[in-house]
Amino acid sequence: MKTALITGVSGYLGGHVARRMLADGWRVVALVRPGSQLTDDLDRQVTRASYDGTLSSIQAAFASASVDVVVHLASAVVANHRADQLDPILDANIRLPTQLLEAMRAGSCKRFVNTGTFWQYYNSDNYTPVNLYAATKQAFEDLALAYVENDGLVFHTLVLFDTYGADDPRRKIMQLLINAIDASTPLALSPGDQVLDLSHVDDIADAFASAVQRILTDNPGSWKKWRISGTRLPLKQLVELVAQVATMPPNVALGALPYRDREIMIPIDRAIPVLPDWAPRYELVDYIRHMVVERKQSRLTHEY
Amino acid sequence: MKTALITGVSGYLGGHVARRMLADGWRVVALVRPGSQLTDDLDRQVTRASYDGTLSSIQAAFASASVDVVVHLASAVVANHRADQLDPILDANIRLPTQLLEAMRAGSCKRFVNTGTFWQYYNSDNYTPVNLYAATKQAFEDLALAYVENDGLVFHTLVLFDTYGADDPRRKIMQLLINAIDASTPLALSPGDQVLDLSHVDDIADAFASAVQRILTDNPGSWKKWRISGTRLPLKQLVELVAQVATMPPNVALGALPYRDREIMIPIDRAIPVLPDWAPRYELVDYIRHMVVERKQSRLTHEY
Numbered sequence: 001m002k003t004a005l006i007t008g009v010s011g012y013l014g015g016h017v018a019r020r021m022l023a024d025g026w027r028v029v030a031l032v033r034p035g036s037q038l039t040d041d042l043d044r045q046v047t048r049a050s051y052d053g054t055l056s057s058i059q060a061a062f063a064s065a066s067v068d069v070v071v072h073l074a075s076a077v078v079a080n081h082r083a084d085q086l087d088p089i090l091d092a093n094i095r096l097p098t099q100l101l102e103a104m105r106a107g108s109c110k111r112f113v114n115t116g117t118f119w120q121y122y123n124s125d126n127y128t129p130v131n132l133y134a135a136t137k138q139a140f141e142d143l144a145l146a147y148v149e150n151d152g153l154v155f156h157t158l159v160l161f162d163t164y165g166a167d168d169p170r171r172k173i174m175q176l177l178i179n180a181i182d183a184s185t186p187l188a189l190s191p192g193d194q195v196l197d198l199s200h201v202d203d204i205a206d207a208f209a210s211a212v213q214r215i216l217t218d219n220p221g222s223w224k225k226w227r228i229s230g231t232r233l234p235l236k237q238l239v240e241l242v243a244q245v246a247t248m249p250p251n252v253a254l255g256a257l258p259y260r261d262r263e264i265m266i267p268i269d270r271a272i273p274v275l276p277d278w279a280p281r282y283e284l285v286d287y288i289r290h291m292v293v294e295r296k297q298s299r300l301t302h303e304y
Numbered sequence: 305m306k307t308a309l310i311t312g313v314s315g316y317l318g319g320h321v322a323r324r325m326l327a328d329g330w331r332v333v334a335l336v337r338p339g340s341q342l343t344d345d346l347d348r349q350v351t352r353a354s355y356d357g358t359l360s361s362i363q364a365a366f367a368s369a370s371v372d373v374v375v376h377l378a379s380a381v382v383a384n385h386r387a388d389q390l391d392p393i394l395d396a397n398i399r400l401p402t403q404l405l406e407a408m409r410a411g412s413c414k415r416f417v418n419t420g421t422f423w424q425y426y427n428s429d430n431y432t433p434v435n436l437y438a439a440t441k442q443a444f445e446d447l448a449l450a451y452v453e454n455d456g457l458v459f460h461t462l463v464l465f466d467t468y469g470a471d472d473p474r475r476k477i478m479q480l481l482i483n484a485i486d487a488s489t490p491l492a493l494s495p496g497d498q499v500l501d502l503s504h505v506d507d508i509a510d511a512f513a514s515a516v517q518r519i520l521t522d523n524p525g526s527w528k529k530w531r532i533s534g535t536r537l538p539l540k541q542l543v544e545l546v547a548q549v550a551t552m553p554p555n556v557a558l559g560a561l562p563y564r565d566r567e568i569m570i571p572i573d574r575a576i577p578v579l580p581d582w583a584p585r586y587e588l589v590d591y592i593r594h595m596v597v598e599r600k601q602s603r604l605t606h607e608y
Contacts, residue, residue, distance in 0.1 A: 055390060086359060086406045087399070094443070095394055102390045127446065128453065135450035139398070139443035142431065146439035149432065150566070262454070 003027040003065050004212065005109070007096070008073030009046060010036040012168055013115075013160075013204055017073060018042055020205035021212070029065050031058070031074075053091065055099045059107075067109040069212050072097050075115065079260075081132050093136035094143070101147040110152060111215045113208065114144065116159040116225065118197065118267045125271035130262045145223060152220035156211055158275065159227040161267055164287065165201030173235070174198065177242050178291045180250035188256035190263065192236030197267045199230030200282035210278045226275035227268070231284040245288045307331040307369050308516065309413070311400070312377030313350060314340040316474055317419075317467065317508055321377060322346055324509035325516070333369050335362070335378075357395065359403045363411075371413040373516050376401050379419065383564075385436050397440035398447070405451040414456060415519045417512060418448065420463040420529065422501065422571045429575035434566045449527060456524035460515055462579065463531040465571055468591065469505030477539070478502065481546050482595045484554035492560035494567065496540030501571045503534030504586035514582045530579035531572070535588040549592045 004021050008014030009030035015038075018028050022045050030038065030046040038046065049061035076092035078085055097114070104110060119134035120127055129135040147153045164174035173196065180187040199207075207228045218224075233241070236254055243249040308325050312318030313334035319342075322332050326349050334342065334350040342350070353365035380396035382389055401418070408414060423438035424431055433439040451457045468478035477500065484491040511532045522528070537545070540558055547553040 055387060083359060083406055083410060086403065090399055090402060094398060095391070098394065099390065102387055106387060122453070127449070129446070129450045131454060132447070132450045135447045138446045142433070142442040142446060143436070143439045145431070146433045146436045149426070150435060 001025065001027055002068045003029060004069050004071050005029040005031055005049070005061060005065070005067045006071045006073065007031045007100075008075060009042060010038055011073065012165075012170055013163065013201060014073035015039060015042060016165070016201045016205045017071060017208045018046060020202075020209050021071070022046070024209055027065070029061060029067065031061050051096065053095075055102060058099045058103045062103050062107050062109065069111045069113065069215060070100055070104065070109060071113045071208060071212060072100065073115050075137075076133070078133050079131060086132075089132060089136055093133070094140050097140050098143050101144060101153060104153060105147055105151045110220065111154045111218070112144070112156070113211050113215055114141070114155060114157040116141070116157045118159060118161045118227075118264065120159070121264075121268040121271075122262055123264060123266065125268060130264065148221055148223045154215055154218050154220060154222045155224070156215050156218070156222075157225045158207055158211055159225060159268070159272055160204065161197035161199060161227070161229065163199050163201055163204055168201070173238070174287075177239065177250050177252070178288070178295065180252050181242070181246050181248065181292065181295065183251045186251045186253040186256070188253050189235065189239075190257045190259045191255045192239065193234050194259065194263055194265045195232055195234050195267060196238060197229055197232050198238075198284055199228055199280060200287060203230060203280040203282050204228060206281065207275055207278050211275060214277070225272055227272040228278075229269070229274055230280050230282075232267070241285060242288055245285065246292045305329065305331055306372040307333060308373050308375050309333045309335055309353070309365060309369070309371045310375045310377065311335045311404075312379060313346060314342055315377065315379075316469075316472055317464075317505060318377035319343060319346060320469070320505045320509045321375060321512045322350060324506075324513050325375070326350070328513055331369070333365060333371065335365050355400065357399075359406060362403050362407045366407050366411050366413065373415040373417065373519060374404055374408065374413060375417045375512060375516060376404065377419050379441075380437070382437050383435060390436075393436060393440055397437070398444050401444050402447050405448060405457060408457060409451060409455045414524065415458045415522075416448070416460070417515050417519055418445070418459060418461040420445070420461045422463060422465045422531075422568065424463070425568075425572040425575075426566050427568060427570065429572060434568065452525055452527045458519055458522050458524060458526045459528070460519050460522070460526075461529045462511055462515055463529060463572070463576055464508065465501035465503060465531075465533065467503050467505055467508055472505070477542070478591075481543065481554050481556070482592070482599065484556050485546070485550050485552065485596065485599065487555045490555045490557040490560070492557050493539065493543075494561045494563045495559045496543065497538055498563065498567055498569045499536055499538050499571060500542060501533055501536050502542075502588055503532055503584060504588075504591060507534060507584040507586050508532060510585065511579055511582050515579060518581070529576055531576040532582075533573070533578055534584050534586075536571070545589060546592055549589065550596045
């Protein structure tokens with residue numbers, strides 16, 4: 001039985017990755033802040049290790065179990081940060097993962113699966129950050145290279161795009177569009193020509209499970225990066241797709257908002273290869289169909 | 305009268321840059337840790353601003369003066385770090401300068417002269433860190449790009465190599481070689497085929513003074529990088545040069561030590577342009593001659 005130390009298990013993606021690892025027979029150590037809430041099913045199945053901001057708390061987490069791989073999904077995601085958010089962002093996105101690498105340098109676990117974002121590539125095949133959050137992701141990868149080259153750590157990054165799935169507490173576009181079906185006030189959107197890349201959360205979990213298997217046999221000093229690409233289509237085409245499935249257009253106002261500052265119109269593609277031995281299982285249209293049906297049923301239930 | 309906020313003024317290079325800026329008629333605000341020692345001449349001439357690790361202390365420093373340009377020379381330079389040095393290194397090399405940029409984002413000063421190191425390029429034209437220190441330098445540049453692209457800051461980096469000068473408290477190769485002239489025990493060195501790039505500290509100060517003038521008229525959103533190259537020669541040729549000038553060989557044992565892990569054999573050159581409108585004024589051989597004479601005189605003095 002192998003052990004994964006996973007960060008971000010209290011989050012939406014991290015929770016799904018942890019469940020998938022557990023289902024695959026892994027033991028999971030969840031590195032969490034004191035007071036972080038896990039859902040009941042995860043709370044029963046994972047071992048909690050407490051992170052208090054110090055390297056020693058991370059060293060204690062490694063000492064508590066024989067860890068085979070680290071999967072890092074914790075992140076402070078802030079699109080437009082305020083000054084008072086700078087320190088927490090640096091702590092979460094740079095200090096925490098670098099402390100993990102530092103502990104690994106002296107320990108027996110040498111394999112680290114990292115999470116990147118397409119926001120590191122603003123309409124470019126090269127690093128050009130959309131915002132500070134994306135820059136902290138890049139900065140951490142730079143720091144990781146020192147541990148890879150000097151200490152033989154193995155470091156793989158999965159670059160994520162937009163994600164969706166059931167019970168998503170994040171205000172993501174898929175959920176917003178589904179909610180806009182027969183909403184009374186229109187959902188204000190940009191003109192909608194930006195291409196989205198949408199992956200189901202279970203496909204993301206598959207990708208991490210696959211990356212974990214792959215990294216276990218990779219050579220010391222290896223640094224790799226893959227993208228986890230799902231369905232690509234412009235936002236306005238996604239609106240049409242929802243309209244077709246729902247047999248009524250969602251109440252949206254395309255063009256009511258300007259594009260965001262530094263909106264990515266075409267997410268990075270060929271410059272980063274897709275993770276090998278992985279392909280999405282979920283069809284976007286099936287998910288929309290499922291959500292539309294579920295929505296109707298829940299409305300029926302309420303009418304009783 | 306213009307004002308520069310300078311970090312690292314308590315250090316060897318930072319002190320020389322501050323003196324040069326003062327000599328050029330600038331007002332200097334030295335951002336220093338409480339308890340940092342400045343030499344008496346600097347203490348009389350600069351305005352101290354205290355940095356306690358917080359963004360608010362930096363905001364207070366900017367509020368205390370109308371700053372035109374920031375010159376960032378503070379750095380935690382650690383060739384091979386220990387685990388307990390990780391947090392201080394991240395704080396000094398990433399948090400401090402990012403807090404400076406964050407304060408500048410909301411303020412009127414938008415120009416930042418940064419210090420890089422040739423250790424960011426381990427026998428490569430691309431980023432490949434010699435050690436964690438070099439990685440933190442790269443990580444900060446990546447963070448800076450977010451402020452350049454999102455907030456229109458102007459960011460120039462001067463990439464430094466080895467430096468030398470009078471009264472250098474750092475254990476640098478020039479000083480060690482001069483001290484090895486008629487030393488009783490030999491100075492153990494590597495085989496000496498690595499090429500050094502040596503600049504006099506006053507040439508470094510010239511370069512920063514020149515970069516400061518240049519950045520004042522550059523356009524918003526500009527991100528540039530230049531190298532400050534001095535005399536290039538292999539270490540063993542430097543040993544010969546000292547021997548010629550001193551008319552006796554320094555007591556060194558070339559090959560008594562192995563090369564360092566990740567020793568740079570040929571420092572980065574053409575991939576990064578030399579700072580325009582700047583050229584070194586100091587000849588390495590003149591400096592050696594000066595030091596050899598001074599050494600003889602000081603020995604005569606002692607014989608009285």
